[in-house]
Amino acid sequence: EIVLTQSPGTLSLSPGERATLSCRASQGVRSSFLAWYQQKPGQAPRLLIYGASRRASGIPDRFSGSESGTDFTLIISRLEPEDFAVYYCQQYGRSPGTFGQGTKVEIK
Amino acid sequence: QVQLEESGPGLVKPSETLSLTCSVSNYSISSGYYWGWIRQPPGKGLEWIGTIYRSGDTYYNPSLQSRVTISVDTSKNHFSLTLNSVTAADTAVYYCARIIVTKFGYFDCWGQGMLVTVSS
Numbered sequence: 001e002i003v004l005t006q007s008p009g010t011l012s013l014s015p016g017e018r019a020t021l022s023c024r025a026s027q028g029v030r031s032s033f034l035a036w037y038q039q040k041p042g043q044a045p046r047l048l049i050y051g052a053s054r055r056a057s058g059i060p061d062r063f064s065g066s067e068s069g070t071d072f073t074l075i076i077s078r079l080e081p082e083d084f085a086v087y088y089c090q091q092y093g094r095s096p097g098t099f100g101q102g103t104k105v106e107i108k
Numbered sequence: 109q110v111q112l113e114e115s116g117p118g119l120v121k122p123s124e125t126l127s128l129t130c131s132v133s134n135y136s137i138s139s140g141y142y143w144g145w146i147r148q149p150p151g152k153g154l155e156w157i158g159t160i161y162r163s164g165d166t167y168y169n170p171s172l173q174s175r176v177t178i179s180v181d182t183s184k185n186h187f188s189l190t191l192n193s194v195t196a197a198d199t200a201v202y203y204c205a206r207i208i209v210t211k212f213g214y215f216d217c218w219g220q221g222m223l224v225t226v227s228s
Contacts, residue, residue, distance in 0.1 A: 001170075035214035037154075044203055044218035045154065056216065088154055090214060096169045097212035099154040 002026055002091050006100035012108040019076040021103045023089035028070060030093030036065055036074045039102075040085045048087075049074065079105070110135040112204050112219035119225050120198075126191040126224055130204030131184075138162050138182040142207035145178065145189045146215065147200040157202075159211045160187055167211045194226045 003026040013019055023034070032052040037045035047056040049065035052072060062077040076083055084107050089100040116128035130143070137143060145157040158168040160178045168176050172191070180187040191198060201223050205215035 033209070033213075037215075044205075044221050045215070046218075047214060047216050050208070050214045050216075090154070092210060092213045095167065095212050096171070097156045099156070101153045 004100035006103045010104045014108045021074040023072040023100050025070040029091045033093035034072050035090045037088045038085045110217045114219045114222040126194050128189045131186045143187050144207045146203045149200045196226050199226045
């Protein structure tokens with residue numbers, strides 16, 4: 001199975017700052033089949049990005065995704081108060097689909 | 109907007125069977141898409157459990173395959189999860205979701221989740 005390693009575990013930033021989250025796959029992810037989710041306490045995850053770089057419906061353009069080989073990046077260009085949450089990456093190119101362990105973006 | 113809602117017992121005894129149902133609104137399961145279950149132990153990450161299509165074709169995470177069954181009832185527009193021989197390690201929030209692209213694709217719509225506790 002493909003293992004996804006997210007870093008850092010926790011990111012402490014202030015509103016207005018730029019957040020850069022990393023997700024590294026243990027092997028190639030077929031067809032850029034990688035998604036990003038945001039999860040707030042007590043809520044279900046919310047789809048942000050699919051296909052490595054495509055924003056889901058209704059997602060603000062301050063969220064962007066990119067890939068370079070087996071490295072995937074989620075960037076939040078300017079943090080809004082509602083962006084402080086846990087973020088997960090997920091690969092869906094090979095069975096079983098797997099998730100990273102998450103990156104928590106907290107208020108500094 | 110499609111909506112999903114999990115239901116079932118919130119407490120299951122060790123060695124018994126966990127059973128949950130996901131009711132889908134504003135979309136007919138028989139129209140297409142894959143549908144699946146994901147779980148999240150308290151304070152931990154997400155794990156894909158399995159997927160079902162309207163035809164009844166199923167796909168399971170190999171780590172759970174020996175204990176999991178997912179079924180669909182298109183007449184009731186819901187799908188269900190059963191997990192046998194549960195232990196405390198199966199305590200988690202269980203989510204149902206719609207799946208896009210492939211049978212183990214990404215999840216674009218989620219239920220609110222249901223906490224199932226395994227305890228005597």
